[in-house]
Amino acid sequence: MGKSKGFLEIQQQKPPIRPIGERVKDWREVYLPYAASDLRDQGARCMDCGIPFCHEGCPLGNLIPDWNDLVYRDKWQAGIDRLHKTNNFPEWTGRLCPAPCEGSCVLALDGDPVTIKSIELALVERAFDEGWIRAVQPTTRSGKSVAVIGSGPAGLSAADQLNQSGHTVTVFEKADRIGGLLRYGIPAFKMEKRFLSRRLSILEEEGVQFRTGVYVGVDISAAQMRHEHDAMLLAGGAEQPRDLDVPGRDLNGIHFAMEYLTQQNRICEGDRIPEDEIISAKSKRVVIIGGGDTGADCLGTVHRQGATSVAQLELLERPPDQRSPTNPWPNWPNVFRVSAAHEEGGDRVYAVSSQRFSGNTSGRVSTLHATKVDVRNEGGQPRFETVPNSEFEIEVDLVLLAMGFLGPVRNNLLTDLGVTLTDRGTVWRDEHWMTSAPGVFTAGDMQRGQSLIVWAIAEGRSAARGIDTYLMGSSNLPALV
Numbered sequence: 001m002g003k004s005k006g007f008l009e010i011q012q013q014k015p016p017i018r019p020i021g022e023r024v025k026d027w028r029e030v031y032l033p034y035a036a037s038d039l040r041d042q043g044a045r046c047m048d049c050g051i052p053f054c055h056e057g058c059p060l061g062n063l064i065p066d067w068n069d070l071v072y073r074d075k076w077q078a079g080i081d082r083l084h085k086t087n088n089f090p091e092w093t094g095r096l097c098p099a100p101c102e103g104s105c106v107l108a109l110d111g112d113p114v115t116i117k118s119i120e121l122a123l124v125e126r127a128f129d130e131g132w133i134r135a136v137q138p139t140t141r142s143g144k145s146v147a148v149i150g151s152g153p154a155g156l157s158a159a160d161q162l163n164q165s166g167h168t169v170t171v172f173e174k175a176d177r178i179g180g181l182l183r184y185g186i187p188a189f190k191m192e193k194r195f196l197s198r199r200l201s202i203l204e205e206e207g208v209q210f211r212t213g214v215y216v217g218v219d220i221s222a223a224q225m226r227h228e229h230d231a232m233l234l235a236g237g238a239e240q241p242r243d244l245d246v247p248g249r250d251l252n253g254i255h256f257a258m259e260y261l262t263q264q265n266r267i268c269e270g271d272r273i274p275e276d277e278i279i280s281a282k283s284k285r286v287v288i289i290g291g292g293d294t295g296a297d298c299l300g301t302v303h304r305q306g307a308t309s310v311a312q313l314e315l316l317e318r319p320p321d322q323r324s325p326t327n328p329w330p331n332w333p334n335v336f337r338v339s340a341a342h343e344e345g346g347d348r349v350y351a352v353s354s355q356r357f358s359g360n361t362s363g364r365v366s367t368l369h370a371t372k373v374d375v376r377n378e379g380g381q382p383r384f385e386t387v388p389n390s391e392f393e394i395e396v397d398l399v400l401l402a403m404g405f406l407g408p409v410r411n412n413l414l415t416d417l418g419v420t421l422t423d424r425g426t427v428w429r430d431e432h433w434m435t436s437a438p439g440v441f442t443a444g445d446m447q448r449g450q451s452l453i454v455w456a457i458a459e460g461r462s463a464a465r466g467i468d469t470y471l472m473g474s475s476n477l478p479a480l481v
Helices: 036-044 064-072 076-084 090-096 100-104 116-130 153-164 194-206 222-228 257-268 293-305 412-417 453-472
Strands: 145-149 168-173 209-212 231-234 254-256 285-289 309-313 347-349 352-359 365-378 381-386 392-395 398-401 405-407 440-442
Touching (some): 064 076, 064 116, 076 116, 090 194, 090 453, 100 116, 145 153, 145 222, 153 168, 153 194, 194 209, 222 412, 231 453, 254 257, 257 293, 285 392, 293 309, 440 453
Parallel strands (some): 145 168, 145 231, 168 209, 285 398
Antiparallel strands (some): 352 365, 365 381
């Protein structure tokens, strides 16, 4: 490495962030760019560790020490070349990935890891500013056609890889805009949509075709898709939300998180929503059920809409501040985290089980009835026991259910294709990413279940290799997972 003692001399510097009082008044991104000199210093902290365990933490296999060192040496263009070798969309992962690489950083053994995610983002944004990232047309075309169903990160990474291999790729999206959860699930304060549209414009210029407002299996039959294309990739995500089956669930004012987040993203895009359909937290008491990332996305949205109060409930216990003995490095650290949305306010309540809702005379939710639970670990699985006499109530005007997802929606497409499902309800695939239907492949949350953006991109890249091999007999595309 360029600065062999950098990790001893330089402290970790957190990314600059906008003041809370300012950022909750708009939908612009929370974090600010580092100064270039600060980024070079942070890159210098990447130590000559011998075995870069950050590779173990990154599903994409990013060449992290390489581009950390290149940023330190002020060789930014070489750095973006290294970054793009493994990651099609670092401007998205640099904003949205939880950075499992940092949890596996050797410095994290006894201190603060290298700020890998921030260096990645600064590197790709510098590359865009300098004009180093531009459309590159494939040199030849194979004459083969591939349909990609779903325009999230898995579908888009596969489309990019296959297009550059010379295949004609069409991405089908049932929504009116391309991007999947990147477009309508992730709030703008985490990623402004111009950064999504910027890359989509490049893909389109390179030859990827996008068709929006097309629900494959409804607007176009599976048989027609198979007739018109030489291969298909199912990358529709895991959109089936986990529901809360308790009395009072049917009261007005109780919504799934994605229904809520999608609507606000549409409003940010300039769409007009009928007044009687708007789900708003303005001047309301809000409860978010679910303590994960989706719940935090709801939390930040609630703050910006002007809620009077908000509580985020989690069934599990509060994580420890430090790694427990059963959670050793380099595994992902299961520790208490405070996101930007949590910094902005709200109560976080752990070990809580929601029992029922009650409402007012107009049929709208007014009270959540809950109990505390004792969480015990048995054979690696949590078991919940109600704590006696722990019942309590929370007055509420809006409830958002953010308890995760159960897998892909069971729609006409899966039925008509006749693909086999796993015991978890996800789409089964073989080692080449092909489903039980010949020529039909799958990647991302549709086959993996709810997961991270880096896993989606990595699986899209790997599925692209499987498709390329199926079409051409062999492939030079990388296989990552």
